[in-house]
Amino acid sequence: MIASMGLLGFVFIAWVYLEDDETAGFDDDLAVKRVVDPAVTIHTPEKLRRFLDSLALVEGPAPDGKPPWLWDTPTLSRIIQANGAALDNLRDLLEDADWHPQHSAWHAEDLCADARWAQALLLKQVEVAYLSRRMQEEEAFTAAIDLAEVGWRLEQIHAWPSFYHRALQAQTLAAQALADLLRQTKLPETELRQFQRQFSLCQPSVAMLTEALQAFYVHEKKLILGPNSGENLDTMPGGVQLQRPGRLFFKPNATVQLFATAFRQMIEEVEAPLAHVSEVRLENLPSRQGSMQPNTEGRNYFAERMKNYTPLPAFLGLARARGNLVITLFAIRRCIAERKTLPASLDELREFKYLLDVPVDPYTGAPLQYNLARGLISSVGNDLKASGGAPTEPPLEDAREPTAEIGVAVAAAVQ
Numbered sequence: 001m002i003a004s005m006g007l008l009g010f011v012f013i014a015w016v017y018l019e020d021d022e023t024a025g026f027d028d029d030l031a032v033k034r035v036v037d038p039a040v041t042i043h044t045p046e047k048l049r050r051f052l053d054s055l056a057l058v059e060g061p062a063p064d065g066k067p068p069w070l071w072d073t074p075t076l077s078r079i080i081q082a083n084g085a086a087l088d089n090l091r092d093l094l095e096d097a098d099w100h101p102q103h104s105a106w107h108a109e110d111l112c113a114d115a116r117w118a119q120a121l122l123l124k125q126v127e128v129a130y131l132s133r134r135m136q137e138e139e140a141f142t143a144a145i146d147l148a149e150v151g152w153r154l155e156q157i158h159a160w161p162s163f164y165h166r167a168l169q170a171q172t173l174a175a176q177a178l179a180d181l182l183r184q185t186k187l188p189e190t191e192l193r194q195f196q197r198q199f200s201l202c203q204p205s206v207a208m209l210t211e212a213l214q215a216f217y218v219h220e221k222k223l224i225l226g227p228n229s230g231e232n233l234d235t236m237p238g239g240v241q242l243q244r245p246g247r248l249f250f251k252p253n254a255t256v257q258l259f260a261t262a263f264r265q266m267i268e269e270v271e272a273p274l275a276h277v278s279e280v281r282l283e284n285l286p287s288r289q290g291s292m293q294p295n296t297e298g299r300n301y302f303a304e305r306m307k308n309y310t311p312l313p314a315f316l317g318l319a320r321a322r323g324n325l326v327i328t329l330f331a332i333r334r335c336i337a338e339r340k341t342l343p344a345s346l347d348e349l350r351e352f353k354y355l356l357d358v359p360v361d362p363y364t365g366a367p368l369q370y371n372l373a374r375g376l377i378s379s380v381g382n383d384l385k386a387s388g389g390a391p392t393e394p395p396l397e398d399a400r401e402p403t404a405e406i407g408v409a410v411a412a413a414v415q
Contacts, residue, residue, distance in 0.1 A: 025257045030217045030264070034157070036232065037103035044099045045106060046060055051089040052116050055123065056082040065392040068122070068129035069180050076130040083123055092125075094146055099153050104234035106159035110165040120146065121166075121173050128177045137187055141391035144181060145198045148174035152202035158215030160237070161308055168319045171204055172396075175322040179395035182329045183407035189338035192379070196330035203323045209316050210267055216309060217263040224252050255298035262306055271311070276317020276362050277382050279310040314382065317362050321379040322396045325404045328368055328377055331355045344378075346370050378403040 018039045058079045080087070124147040133218035151170030157163040178199065185192070222229045222236055261284050269275045292312040293299075328346065331354035335343050339352070346367055349355045361368050361379045369378045369386055376389035381400040389403040 003111075004329055014065065025223075025253070025254060025260060027217070027256075027260050027358055029146070030214050030260060032215050032218055033211070034102045034158075035272055036235075037100045039100055039103060042100040042103050042105050044093070044096055045109070045111060047089070047093045047096070048111055049109075051086060051093055052111070052114055052120060054083075054086040054089050055116055055119055057119075058082045058088065067176065067180070068126045069130065069132065070393070071126075073130075073133055076126055076133060076248065078124050079123065080130050086120070086123065087127060090120075090146070090150075094149060094153075098319035099157070101153070101158075102253070106157050107235045108238040110160045110162055110237070110239070112154065112160060112162035117169075118164055119142075120237075121150070122169050124150070125173050125177050128181070132181060133295065137181070138191060140181055141178070141185075141187070141191075144177040145195060145202070145297065147177065148199055148202040150174075155208055157213075158212050159219075159235070161212075161216050161219065164209075164212050164312065165315075168204060168315050171202070171319045172322060174199075174202075175319075175326045176394040177397055178326050178403045179329060179381070182326070182333050183395075183405045185407075187337070189334045191332045192330055192337060196327060196334070199323075199330070200327055201245075203327075204316055204319050206271055209270055209312060213263050213267050213270065213312075214310070217259055220259045220305060221256050224256055249294060249296040250298045250301070252293040252298070254295045255302055258299065258302040262302070263309075265353045266309065270316075273363065273365055275313040277314065277384065279312075279314050284309065318382065318399050318402070320362040321381070321402050324362070325368060325377055325396060325402060327359050327378060329404045329406065332377070342372060344372065375406040376403055398399065 007120070024123050060075070060078065060382055063075065068076065124143060128140050129141045131137075131143060147170055151167045151174060153167075154163045154170065155167035187195075218229075218231060219237065221233050223240060226236065227233060269280055292366045328349070331349040332343060334354045335341070335349060335352060343349050343352070345354075350358055358367055360366060363380050363382065363384060369376075369380070369389060371378070371388050374389060376391065378386075378389035379402045380386045381398065381402055383400045385400070387401055390398060390401040391403050391405050394397050395404050
């Protein structure tokens with residue numbers, strides 16, 4: 001009996017080992033279409049690292065969950081003074097005309113996985129709030145636009161998935177800071193027009209996410225196959241152990257094909273309106289398994305890694321909704337500043353040339369909700385249920401009903 005069991009075990013292990021892995025499948029449709037940047041060296045990654053290294057933690061009690069514009073002035077001042085070098089380094093970084101987002105140098109280190117990014121992006125919101133508190137309104141708007149530009153620049157760097165996640169995070173914080181500034185602004189129409197244009201240029205796009213998903217597939221392929229992936233050796237992910245995560249139950253090519261199938265489905269669905277409602281549900285793809293099949297570990301590895309990607313269309317949908325709300329709010333405040341009246345409808349903003357086209361709600365493809373009586377503009381949110389707006393603090397926080405306040409006191413005064 002013992003000998004029979006041993007023979008059975010040997011046959012099972014031999015079956016697992018000897019079963020051929022799939023051959024590398026066709027994936028030219030997922031190849032990154034960008035041309036590799038020919039510059040010999042670039043300094044932007046080094047500047048980005050210097051900015052993160054210069055961030056200073058500030059001792060003292062931190063405000064409990066409140067946005068910076070609700071903090072007391074001494075706290076804002078203390079943080080700004082302690083991080084003067086970091087803010088200077090970020091300004092120096094943003095002054096670079098070209099970050100060379102396609103350069104192979106970005107693959108050397110996963111800079112956006114650094115936990116200090118949360119502090120870095122919050123610091124810019126603190127700067128916006130501090131400048132606003134000091135009645136330096138134009139400078140406050142500039143700081144908020146800088147935050148949006150950080151998101152725009154990171155969105156273009158596809159070397160690591162973390163860059164895209166940080167890009168949407170920066171866009172969210174920029175939109176919220178601008179929504180707070182706009183509900184109380186006293187800037188003239190000409191300055192608001194310029195800031196509106198700058199913010200519009202920084203908005204994330206579906207086309208960029210599609211391109212990013214192609215790059216993320218190639219990234220996963222390189223993690224599994226390493227130099228055997230056929231990709232440029234200069235773009236191998238630095239600091240990552242390029243070995244398969246399992247030995248006995250891991251088939252590299254079969255696992256890569258799971259990623260190829262999944263990313264094809266995501267790219268196909270990312271432009272559909274419902275892709276913005278919740279994370280993409282991958283069809284006909286394996287979930288996490290516990291049985292000892294030839295590629296059990298490969299399937300489990302795939303299921304765990306895809307958790308980073310399936311929410312991205314929903315994150316983009318929310319970011320676009322917030323961005324469109326802020327762009328519309330800019331137009332309304334320009335109308336108030338110049339014409340001393342509120343528009344009766346969002347269509348009037350186009351008629352008066354404050355908007356080229358009325359931004360739509362990405363969840364429905366229809367116009368955003370405009371509640372003149374309550375002084376609100378809102379999106380139906382990811383539950384697709386319109387309730388006329390539900391203001392939050394910070395603004396635009398609720399994914400079910402992102403809402404921006406026009407500034408009721410100011411709006412009422414001009415009627």
